[in-house]
Amino acid sequence: MSFFQRLTGSRNRSAVAARERLHLVLVHDRAELPPGKLEAMKDDIIAAISRHIEIDTRGVSVSLTRDRHAQRLVADIPLAPPRARR
Amino acid sequence: MSGTIVTITSGKGGVGKTTATANIGVALASEGARVVCIDADIGLRNLDVVMGLENRIVYDLVDVVEGRCKLRQAMIKDKRLSELYLIPAAQTRDKTAVSPQDMIRLTDDLRDEYDWILIDSPAGIERGFRNAIAPADIVVIVTNPEVSAVRDADRIIGLIEAEEKGPGQLILNRVKPEMVKRGDMLGTEDILDVLAINLLGVVPEDDGVVVSSNQGMPAALDPRSRAGKAFRDVARRLRGEEVPFEALESRDGFFGRIARLVRPGGDA
Numbered sequence: 001m002s003f004f005q006r007l008t009g010s011r012n013r014s015a016v017a018a019r020e021r022l023h024l025v026l027v028h029d030r031a032e033l034p035p036g037k038l039e040a041m042k043d044d045i046i047a048a049i050s051r052h053i054e055i056d057t058r059g060v061s062v063s064l065t066r067d068r069h070a071q072r073l074v075a076d077i078p079l080a081p082p083r084a085r086r
Numbered sequence: 087m088s089g090t091i092v093t094i095t096s097g098k099g100g101v102g103k104t105t106a107t108a109n110i111g112v113a114l115a116s117e118g119a120r121v122v123c124i125d126a127d128i129g130l131r132n133l134d135v136v137m138g139l140e141n142r143i144v145y146d147l148v149d150v151v152e153g154r155c156k157l158r159q160a161m162i163k164d165k166r167l168s169e170l171y172l173i174p175a176a177q178t179r180d181k182t183a184v185s186p187q188d189m190i191r192l193t194d195d196l197r198d199e200y201d202w203i204l205i206d207s208p209a210g211i212e213r214g215f216r217n218a219i220a221p222a223d224i225v226v227i228v229t230n231p232e233v234s235a236v237r238d239a240d241r242i243i244g245l246i247e248a249e250e251k252g253p254g255q256l257i258l259n260r261v262k263p264e265m266v267k268r269g270d271m272l273g274t275e276d277i278l279d280v281l282a283i284n285l286l287g288v289v290p291e292d293d294g295v296v297v298s299s300n301q302g303m304p305a306a307l308d309p310r311s312r313a314g315k316a317f318r319d320v321a322r323r324l325r326g327e328e329v330p331f332e333a334l335e336s337r338d339g340f341f342g343r344i345a346r347l348v349r350p351g352g353d354a
Contacts, residue, residue: 013269015269015273015276016269018232018233018276019276021233022236022272022276025233025237026237029240029241030240030244
């Protein structure tokens with residue numbers, strides 16, 4: 001650990017990992033939707049949308065998020081670049 | 087005046103429910119309240135040992151429920167505090183020997199004569215947990231600063247809310263301030279941030295708790311114990327007092343680190 005890191009305490013410590021893992025596990029627990037099921041749902045979403053429009057399947061992300069009021073299923077679905085779509 | 091029923095639960099085992107029950111009981115009784123602690127962990131009796139009353143058991147909770155003795159006969163009087171009692175769990179039966187209705191009936195009998203009835207819940211979310219929370223006016227959830235324990239606490243909070251007993255109050259047990267400070271343990275704020283629950287107490291890790299449970303002398307009886315002090319604060323908050331939280335985690339910030347770097351013999 002460098003002098004500066006020790007001074008500021010900025011080194012990535014395990015509590016950061018604990019916090020992230022806790023958030024993720026709670027978001028799935030509360031939605032009663034385990035990560036594997038979400039992955040399967042993502043495949044279904046890709047298949048359904050692909051029937052209508054060409055998408056960049058590798059860029060698709062589907063995740064659960066939570067704020068104070070509600071839980072959300074957030075899907076980010078990039079379309080295939082215009083040239084490839086033709 | 088009618089007594090208040092407080093159930094201490096956690097979901098995960100081994101986080102300190104029984105220790106918390108014994109210590110809160112002792113703390114309330116040493117301030118003059120009349121207190122009954124009930125061990126609801128049938129088949130795995132433990133509260134008697136933590137309170138140091140294991141040699142005096144004649145009857146237990148199941149004997150009361152099944153009518154083999156009167157309620158008062160199963161109540162063991164504490165050695166040190168004249169208004170503290172224990173109703174021990176049965177050791178040879180299982181959770182199905184008692185129903186939630188039995189617990190409600192039994193605690194209703196105690197309400198008139200005692201100020202506080204503390205119920206030590208078993209781990210898990212099955213029958214024993216249901217028995218323990220059925221009569222509760224207040225549910226206290228004990229957790230540790232670990233991902234697994236906090237996850238289970240979250241599940242318990244959900245179940246308690248579904249039973250309309252919520253949202254419950256949190257005791258964060260076995261916190262190591264040094265580890266929180268150096269970023270290797272979840273802190274109070276991290277946990278409150280995800281659990282959205284009222285904080286009742288933060289108890290530091292304290293070797294003295296092991297010593298006191300070895301001796302059957304809850305730490306709250308020891309005026310020098312840090313954990314004991316934290317449990318006495320919990321008891322005062324339960325009684326409605328405003329007790330400030332001790333800053334376990336912020337004893338040194340940026341300047342503390344500099345001081346440690348400069349001071350010879352520090353860990354820098």
